Amino acid sequence: MxxxxxxxxxxxxxxxxxxxxxxxxxxxxxxxxxxxxxxxxxxxxxxxxxxxxxxxxxxxxPLTALVLDPGAPPEEAADVRGAAVTATLLEVFEEPGVTFELLRMRVRPGTVQHSPPHAPGVTEHVTVYAGVLRAGPADTPLLAGPGEHISWQADVPHVYGTVGEDEVVATLLIRSPAGR
CATH class of the missing domain: 1.10.260.40 (lambda repressor-like DNA-binding domains)
Structure with missing residues (x-):
């Protein structure tokens, strides 16, 4: 580590x-x-x-509770790598009743990342800048290309993968209700 x-x-x-x-x-x-x-x-x-x-x-x-000390700036969080995704924490926003985590995400072609369900009420919002992304609920993934946005309730198993040979570059905004 x-x-x-x-x-x-x-x-x-x-x-x-x-x-x-x-x-x-x-x-x-x-x-x-x-x-x-x-x-x-x-x-x-x-x-x-x-x-x-x-x-x-x-x-x-939220993920940031594990990768970042409370009050520490986001740049102190380490990049985290999964089967297909490398995520970099850019910012954490706290509002009454909700936490937002903004991450830069790169999705490597040739493999699919399977993510477990998040807590009830958590949503994910992805904006794609390069490549074509297939992501969302494992049984009904969505597609998004450059300049497009997709979102879903993330309390179900979900996936991230590419369509084609190009790496996907995107931002991921995770919205978590308070107490999560």
């Missing part, structure tokens, strides 16, 4: 313990192995984007 991502394990453990959830219970709820979760907390495993989203969803927190 690089220096900026090293705090993920510490933040994860604090969030888990503050909610009174055992390591085993969180692993079951997130659908990941207990050894994987333990390795994340100890800082001996690099978290994938899919794993971080699964744990954040199980804890009912």
């Amino acid at each position: 690089d220096g900026r991502a090293a705090g993920v394990g510490h933040r994860l453990r604090q969030l888990r313990e503050s909610r009174g959830i055992s390591l085993s219970a969180l692993a079951r709820s997130a659908g990941i192995g207990k050894a994987t979760l333990s390795g994340l907390e100890l800082g001996t495993r690099n978290p994938t984007l899919e794993t971080l989203y699964a744990v954040a969803g199980a804890l009912g927190v």
Whole structure:
């Protein structure tokens, strides 16, 4: 884990313990192995984007609660890589009752990223700048090309992939209700 991502394990453990959830219970709820979760907390495993989203969803927190210390500027968050997506946190906006996370996202061609459901009420909004994106609910993905926008309720399994051989460059805005 690089220096900026090293705090993920510490933040994860604090969030888990503050909610009174055992390591085993969180692993079951997130659908990941207990050894994987333990390795994340100890800082001996690099978290994938899919794993971080699964744990954040199980804890009912936005992704930034795991990758960024409270009050820290977004540029201190490490890039997070998944099967097809590399995400860079650009900004976090807090409003009464809602958190918005704005990320730059690159989607590599040739593979599909499967993302677990987020907490109820979470929505995702993507604007594509280059390439053609297939994303959204796993059973009914949407298409968007340069200059187009798509959005969906993200409390269901969803996917990210490209159409064709070109990498997709886009922004992702995740809207999470308060208490999540």
